[in-house]
Amino acid sequence: MEAFQYSKAKSVNDAVTGLASNGAKLVAGGTTLIDLMKLNVERPATVIDINTLPLDRIEAQPDGGLKIGAMVRNSDLAHDAQVQKLYPVLSEALLSGASPQLRNMASTGGNLLQRTRCYYFRDTAYACNKREPGSGCPAIDGYNRIHAVLGGSEHCIATHPSDMCVAMMALDATIHVTGAAGERSIPITEFYLVPGSTPEHENVLRAGEVITHVTLPALADGAKSHYLKRRDRASYEFALASAAVIVEMSGRQIHRARIAMGGVGTKPWRSPEAEHALAGREANEKTFRSAADAALHGAVPRRNNGFKIELAKMTLVRALQIVTAA
Amino acid sequence: MRRAGRPHEETTDAKKDEEIVDTATVAPAGPRTDGISRRFFVSNLAGAAIAVTASPLLHGGATATVVETQEPAGTGESAGTIPVALNVNGQMHQLQIEPRVTLLDALRENLGMFGTKKGCDHGQCGACTVHVNGRRINSCLTFAVMHQEDKVTTVEGLATNGELHRVQAAFLEHDAFQCGYCTSGQIMSAVALLNEPCGASDDAIRECMSGNICRCGAYDNIVAAVRSARGSA
Numbered sequence: 001m002e003a004f005q006y007s008k009a010k011s012v013n014d015a016v017t018g019l020a021s022n023g024a025k026l027v028a029g030g031t032t033l034i035d036l037m038k039l040n041v042e043r044p045a046t047v048i049d050i051n052t053l054p055l056d057r058i059e060a061q062p063d064g065g066l067k068i069g070a071m072v073r074n075s076d077l078a079h080d081a082q083v084q085k086l087y088p089v090l091s092e093a094l095l096s097g098a099s100p101q102l103r104n105m106a107s108t109g110g111n112l113l114q115r116t117r118c119y120y121f122r123d124t125a126y127a128c129n130k131r132e133p134g135s136g137c138p139a140i141d142g143y144n145r146i147h148a149v150l151g152g153s154e155h156c157i158a159t160h161p162s163d164m165c166v167a168m169m170a171l172d173a174t175i176h177v178t179g180a181a182g183e184r185s186i187p188i189t190e191f192y193l194v195p196g197s198t199p200e201h202e203n204v205l206r207a208g209e210v211i212t213h214v215t216l217p218a219l220a221d222g223a224k225s226h227y228l229k230r231r232d233r234a235s236y237e238f239a240l241a242s243a244a245v246i247v248e249m250s251g252r253q254i255h256r257a258r259i260a261m262g263g264v265g266t267k268p269w270r271s272p273e274a275e276h277a278l279a280g281r282e283a284n285e286k287t288f289r290s291a292a293d294a295a296l297h298g299a300v301p302r303r304n305n306g307f308k309i310e311l312a313k314m315t316l317v318r319a320l321q322i323v324t325a326a
Numbered sequence: 327m328r329r330a331g332r333p334h335e336e337t338t339d340a341k342k343d344e345e346i347v348d349t350a351t352v353a354p355a356g357p358r359t360d361g362i363s364r365r366f367f368v369s370n371l372a373g374a375a376i377a378v379t380a381s382p383l384l385h386g387g388a389t390a391t392v393v394e395t396q397e398p399a400g401t402g403e404s405a406g407t408i409p410v411a412l413n414v415n416g417q418m419h420q421l422q423i424e425p426r427v428t429l430l431d432a433l434r435e436n437l438g439m440f441g442t443k444k445g446c447d448h449g450q451c452g453a454c455t456v457h458v459n460g461r462r463i464n465s466c467l468t469f470a471v472m473h474q475e476d477k478v479t480t481v482e483g484l485a486t487n488g489e490l491h492r493v494q495a496a497f498l499e500h501d502a503f504q505c506g507y508c509t510s511g512q513i514m515s516a517v518a519l520l521n522e523p524c525g526a527s528d529d530a531i532r533e534c535m536s537g538n539i540c541r542c543g544a545y546d547n548i549v550a551a552v553r554s555a556r557g558s559a
Contacts, residue, residue: 003406234532236536
């Protein structure tokens with residue numbers, strides 16, 4: 001790990017000011033940043049500690065939604081009574097990610113900015129367009145079992161690894177940021193970028209902007225939600241495929257559904273196609289299967305990850321079976 | 327990972343190493359004050375090997391490890407170091423270290439508290455689990471400088487008045503280890519689990535303990551020990 005200057009932000013403005021200097025990074029839980037610093041993938045000149053900023057509250061909103069501070073730890077968010085009651089999909093997604101220790105460390109804001117687990121991105125002996133723009137992508141013709149089948153380009157097929165973000169994508173979360181130019185709010189569905197020809201740009205955050213909190217809108221009365229994750233072992237492993245599903249039912253008919261997929265996309269993957277295939281249909285195997293086909297329509301398999309397409313479909317079908325069970 | 331504060335970085339002489347080890351062994355922070363420790367023995371073997379071979383490769387890697395473990399706490403203001411105050415097991419320690427020193431390395435290399443283990447050093451194995459303000463975390467993925475207002479508890483801080491914590495006793499009773507390298511991390515996780523929302527079943531215990539990998543595969547006995555410790559509350 002390279003040496004760096006350490007400072008502690010006493011306010012959000014402090015953090016914004018600090019980020020204006022070249023090569024400055026914020027550290028919250030540290031579970032992504034410090035890991036990547038040890039690999040020399042991240043080499044910040046300055047590390048700004050934001051752990052004492054007062055952004056660690058979960059607050060009910062007048063509209064029935066929830067406001068979640070950027071420094072709320074993943075374990076606290078997962079076990080929060082309001083989250084468990086209002087948004088089971090979010091609690092389940094958080095508890096399916098990482099380990100109890102890591103969830104005690106990882107923050108909400110940090111999870112939103114979690115970096116890919118692509119082997120080549122994490123190993124500086126290899127080229128990587130995300131790490132060194134223009135250097136090439138060894139994953140495309142290399143070992144790509146964990147890589148994305150949706151949203152990739154000839155420059156990058158790295159998977160977004162987060163579970164929390166998949167749930168928040170289905171929940172239509174809004175991300176609130178503060179920068180030198182003031183505050184702004186970004187719908188999470190517009191926050192992440194597919195790699196295209198610039199995989200180094202993963203989201204629409206501008207230089208120097210700090211995530212302060214996330215808001216979740218209230219779900220419709222009677223809406224049910226669920227997160228289902230498939231992986232190589234039963235716990236403490238990244239998703240090969242996952243599904244966050246939220247459905248509003250009228251009897252056995254699906255009034256409205258919101259669907260997001262994890263483990264298969266270059267960003268947390270919202271699927272309007274699957275939602276369209278579910279809306280107004282009866283909740284049955286045929287409907288679920290057609291939604292799954294729609295969600296994975298256009299998926300591009302590579303040498304080692306073709307199995308993800310069927311796995312993701314089965315994951316979505318199973319999640320829908322569970323959430324619509326009477 | 328390169329670390330801070332190495333006044334004896336270039337030392338390769340085995341005898342010199344030995345003198346420094348003595349200083350560390352009697353330092354207040356050191357956990358061992360009795361006889362020759364395993365650490366002492368291994369360190370001196372490594373020092374001797376380096377003195378004989380004098381390989382440039384070993385000089386950079388192995389020497390650093392040997393010397394750093396022997397650095398007395400709180401000395402050596404090398405370039406880039408800053409003062410860091412740490413409360414570990416109720417005792418305050420003043421260190422002079424670089425910001426890049428992880429909490430794990432500060433505990434082991436600067437405070438001589440070797441109960442907390444370094445496994446993967448990337449948050450993937452749980453061997454480095456400690457408690458910060460009562461919550462378990464991976465000490466390898468956090469910088470010591472970030473914990474100056476916190477209370478850190480390591481496996482050395484569990485026993486009270488010479489009596490083992492009930493989780494430690496349960497691990498002994500149920501033979502919940504083989505080689506023992508992951509054990510302090512397992513125990514720190516299990517102690518934290520007692521105060522966490524974790525279901526009652528063995529499957530729930532497995533899930534709540536999944537952040538601690540045991541390569542020997544002592545899982546059945548670990549689950550039995552945790553079950554037993556929870557029952558004896």
